[in-house]
Amino acid sequence: MAISIRLTVNGNPVTASVEPHTLLVQFLREQLHLTGTHVGCDTAQCGACTVHLDGRAIKSCNILAVQAEGADVTTIEGLAKNGELHPMQAAFRECHGLQCGFCTPGMVMAGTALAANCPNLTEAEVREQLDGNLCRCTGYHNIVKAVLAGAEGMKAGAASRTTATA
Numbered sequence: 001m002a003i004s005i006r007l008t009v010n011g012n013p014v015t016a017s018v019e020p021h022t023l024l025v026q027f028l029r030e031q032l033h034l035t036g037t038h039v040g041c042d043t044a045q046c047g048a049c050t051v052h053l054d055g056r057a058i059k060s061c062n063i064l065a066v067q068a069e070g071a072d073v074t075t076i077e078g079l080a081k082n083g084e085l086h087p088m089q090a091a092f093r094e095c096h097g098l099q100c101g102f103c104t105p106g107m108v109m110a111g112t113a114l115a116a117n118c119p120n121l122t123e124a125e126v127r128e129q130l131d132g133n134l135c136r137c138t139g140y141h142n143i144v145k146a147v148l149a150g151a152e153g154m155k156a157g158a159a160s161r162t163t164a165t166a
Contacts, residue, residue: 001019002018002019003018003019003020003066004016004017005017005018005065005066005068005069006069006070007068007069007071008071008073009028009032009034009073009074009075009078010034010073010074010075010077010078011078014032016031016032016065018031018065018066020064021064022064022065022066023060023061023062023063023064023065024051024060024061024063024064024065024068024073025037025049025060026065027065027068028051028060028073028075034077036075036076036077036105037050037060037076037106038102038103038105039061040102040103040106040134041061042061043061044061044062044132045134046103046106046133047059047103047107047110047130047132047133048102048103048105048106048133048134049106050105050107050110050133051073051076051109052072052073052074052109052112052113053068053071053072053073055072055113055116057109057110057112057113057114059132074109075105075109076089076105076109079108079109079112086108086112086150087150087152087156088108088111088115088146088147088150088151088153088154089108090150090153091146091147091149091152091153092104092107092108092111092150094146095142095145095146095149096142096146097142097143097146097147098138098143099137100136100137102136103133103134103135103136106133107130107133107135107143107147108150110130110132110133111126111130111143111146111147111150111151112150114126114129114130114147114151115147115150115151115154116154118151119151119155120151121147121148123144123148126144126147126148127140127144130143130144130147
């Protein structure tokens with residue numbers, strides 16, 4: 001028996017029918033074709049499926065799509081605006097915070113939420129907060145560097161928006 005849900009995904013209103021057991025990650029990938037959100041472990045251990053739910057980083061393999069009713073969901077596809085990379089995405093590219101790229105969307109989403117909540121991050125805080133996001137290819141050095149650079153980029157962007165509106 002399908003259930004109708006309404007939510008906002010990457011700024012767009014979405015109404016869909018889902019089976020009660022459909023995970024949010026399945027809904028995003030299979031129904032909305034937003035395949036940047038990866039399925040890595042299906043047990044909320046790796047973080048490859050991290051998205052933002054009402055601004056908070058969550059593992060979308062650990063929540064049912066029906067639980068996102070009325071929520072605002074942002075995936076990796078929703079970060080870039082007007083063809084311009086989000087500061088965290090740009091930092092991952094500049095700092096080479098990736099290797100194979102499988103974990104990268106989840107790392108970027110986790111890093112973006114972390115930087116939004118703690119704009120003055122330290123290396124130790126980044127390492128501690130990204131503990132639930134696994135990368136099987138790197139030693140995390142460049143990922144941590146990228147999150148710190150992305151946080152600085154986000155602060156700079158916020159400061160320029162504040163100056164532009166003043």
